[in-house]
Amino acid sequence: MVEEGGIALFARPPSKLKTRPRKEDNALPKTVTRPAVVSVPPSGAKAGEDDTATFRSLGLSDWMAGVCRGLGMPSPTAVQRACIPAILAGRDVIAVSQTGTGKTAAFALPILQLLARDPFGVFALVLTPTRELALQLADHFRALGSGGALRDAVIIGGVDGQAQARALTQRPHLVVATPGRLAGLLAQDPGLAACLARVRCLVLDEADRMIDLGFEPQVMGVLDAMPSTNLKPEGEEEVVLEADRVYRTTYMFSATMPLAVERLARRYLRRPTVVNIGTAGKATDLVTQRVVMVKENEKPHTLEQELEVLSDDQRIIVFVNTKRQCDAVARQLDGLEYRCTLLHGGKTQDQREESIKGFREDKYNVLVATDVAGRGIDVPNVALVVNYDMPNNIEAYTHRIGRTGRAGRKGIAVTFLTLSDTEVFYDFKKFLEDNNAPVPAALASHEAAKAKPGAVDTRRSAVQYAKK
Template sequence: MAEDAQRDEDGVFANHQASEDQALGSERRAQPLSLEQLLKKREAEKAAQARPVFLSKEERQAAALARRAEEVAARRAQLEREIAAAAHKDEIERRRELELIKQQYLGAGPERKKAPKATERFKFVFDWDAKEDTSRDLNPLYQTLHDAPLLFGRGFRAGIDRREQRKAAAGHEAELLRASRSRTGAAASAEDRRQEARRAAEADRYEGKDMSTDAHWSEKRREEMTERDWRIFREDFSISYKGSNVPMPLRSWEEAGFPDPVRRAVERAGYAKPSPIQMAAIPLGLQQRDVIGIAETGSGKTAAFVLPMLVYILGLPPMRGRPEVEAEGPYAVVLAPTRELALQIEEETRALAHYTDFRAVSVVGGQSIEEQGFQLRKGCEIVVATPGRLVDCLARSYAVLNQCNYVVLDEADRMIDMGFEPQVVGVLDAMPSSNLRPVEEEEEEEAEGGGGSAVEKAMSLRKDDNDEKDDRDAKANSMDSPSATIKPPTIYRTTTMFSATMPPAVERLARKYLRRPTVINIGATGKAAATVTQRVLMLKDNEKAQALERELETMGEEQRIIVFVNTKRQCDAVARTLDALGYRSTLLHGGKTQDQREESIKGFREERYNVLVATDVAGRGIDVPNVALVINYDMPHSIEAYTHRIGRTGRAGRKGAAVTFLAPGDTEVYYDLKKFLEDSGAPVPSQLAHHEAAKQKPGAAPRREAIQYAKK
């Protein structure tokens, strides 16, 4: 027994000793290795890996079998996963199929919300819905919403009444001041109460720029107009700009600030208010800015460039009675494509220069060039010319352009179409190139906000006649002294271009001779005026005479009518037909002399003739008032010519009509005419709309038809 007890004690002691050794070992293992031990261990592992290990054949076979077993196990696990995924997918499809069967046969479908009746849709519900949070009203976070003031109380939120926002900001400021005084125990003084009442009154007052109380732009003075008013004004008159630092348009003639001679001439001409092109172009012209105007025919473009030109010349030294100034050539040149248009511009220029001593000379073909050269040598401020005749005068030294710094190209696209581009370039190159505005200076002026008005800038150059004579005498006596030389102020060239379209050749001219021009678009360019009613009749050539007679019978005897044809022979034939019908008709075509053409236009304007039969020579630029009807007896070969033909009626805001006889031989313009009528909102005849030539542009590749072959 004693031995057994001794053995038990020894066993307990041994177990206790083993547990202590195990605890000490775990403590040792728990301690991390030092850096030296880690480095030694890594070096040993590298050495072991670098040392080659030689395996016996049995060991290599065992390793290969182990790798093979691992690959087989991995492949089996992958196969089991794929089988399980397929089974899961089949189970989902089976459940979905069962659900569809239940819906089909048991009527178990998704719960749909019943649409409320119209009478119950806006009915007030007194009961709470189970999804609504009834404790929200008791939450202080929602009871005291934080409204952050924008820009420290000076900003406004869009879409909310500005007056109400000002009142709320003033009330919030007053509440903060009262809370601050209550914390400090200070009482509000009389001055504090007055300031608080003043702030509340200012916040409650309507501002002039508030949209709710803003007046119409026609009821405001010019200085009261806002940016929004100008935007509405431009939209009302279909005015659009392309350029920088564009001045605001005119609303009335009083806002132009014309000198007295020009203002009186406008009143004498009976212009009640400016047209849209005049509203936009005159302020730019008064600043001597280069302008490209694109507007519909009959919109008053002539006065839009003549009036700023007269203001510009009024600011220059007088020319009459000063041979040394007259010998340097005119101050301004206006180029027009046709003789008739040039003579018309000359006539209107003289009317607007009635209260000045300016002389306007026309230089056109069909007249004696020697007589025109004599008039040019006598001196004139303004020359209105066609490009070809003016180039001839320059070549023969009948004219010089040494001091011409104001150029107008009217109907520039028409001049290019007629092949006058070399002549136009020759005229522009004959002017002093040193007067072209440098690009750098133009950029500086634009950065400073544009140049000043010509009424202010140019008139400052003009002096009293007596003072100017004294100055010239004083300068003449002191010319020998180099120190007395005074450099005259630089006057840069101003170029104004009006055109109905902008072909590449016109853009090329503009890039070369215009400096940062402002492009003005009035209305929808390339379209007929809204005052012109268009009709197209599909006829054969032998049906045109009867149709012409029917159209003329609907018009009164005193109404002016223009009949356009394509050839001089057709013009004579139609005129003979009209004479046989008893109409007072006259002819206008290129086969007539200049005197005959002028006499025809004069008689038509004076109502000695009520029908004018003309070719395209009168289709552009000729302004005959109160033309009630334009008949295109022959459809022109281009849609541009059609546009300018029908532009002879419906001018200056008056109503007019245009009737076109469309023949089977005019298929090359079917597509363009159909598109033009659709864009202008005019009716398109069904024969034209469904004609094959009107479905695609001439010259386009024909659309290949789909061919279906019969199955065998």
């Protein structure tokens, strides 16, 4: 009998594994009740937090808990405390959480434990918005699953698609994919959908970013290609599940919850446990936000001033909006003898991986990037994030500054704001106020910050009427 712990978890070759699950391997409860809502204060808050919780007390095996300790995770974070028991109990989960709160381990740990009970075929599928994040997630699973013969396949653009299609047919335990590439492979060869027929755990990671990038049709295409026969029955009331049947559970993780994400959740999740960590879209309290009002031609000198106060061993990410700007800022920093690398969509996949690897290993201490790195890239100890260009929406801003202030460490986010950014003045001012961050007088007093773009100024109409 395969146990939930130790190296024996995935030791048997696929050909010798059972082709049908035993009844006792079905971890789902016999009944599924109405949605549960778990609200947890943001990082740093004390009220309602259970500081005595351990990974073992959440239901993880001694082996999994030992892996966490070995990776420097002595105790679970808030999102892990809320999600791990729900996933182990077979519940669908929606987790809305700030960045840097340990969301990856919140689903990876229970998935690995459930996989130990039925290590046959593609057990888990993780959809995520970017290539870099897909590679990073696969690395996290490998680290957390160390000691077990975990087989994974990463399905992303920029890599030979035929080789990836063959990898799917090799029945890996885990598939981590960007929705565009996986949907493309399924469209070219619909028979590949059979490889996903036994998926027990489906993860939609960074769901809001996948929608932002326009991947909603591809996400739906992948999910619709999977068999509907293993979905739990719909309905708001208590539902009785068949004890000898394997059901698919779906977990959605997102920093924000726009309407399009809610639409996906309503269509594909069944009576989920809803986990709210802090406030959706709010920055963590560990990030100190500062805004500098500048003219466009003042940005290079202002950047130089911001960086020169940091030591050479501190990691810095500079975000820009275009590939051309990325190249220009990198040239400036190279001239100032910073150890600088770039990351944008014009780079090959090998170049992008080398940039992240070099930044993580301190070959470089400054990463200049477009929003391709704004979501999910987890490089520890980033001391400073500079928004050289203000993004055109607050969601992107939130995820950019979330690259610092992670894993309990404090960070700084500096944003260069110009009069070309007036379209976001109103939302940005409100975001700063909601986060108790200082609002520059020039931003607070600007007309564009007083009303949301497109809103009708009823006060002006009233004055005009009074003059008639």
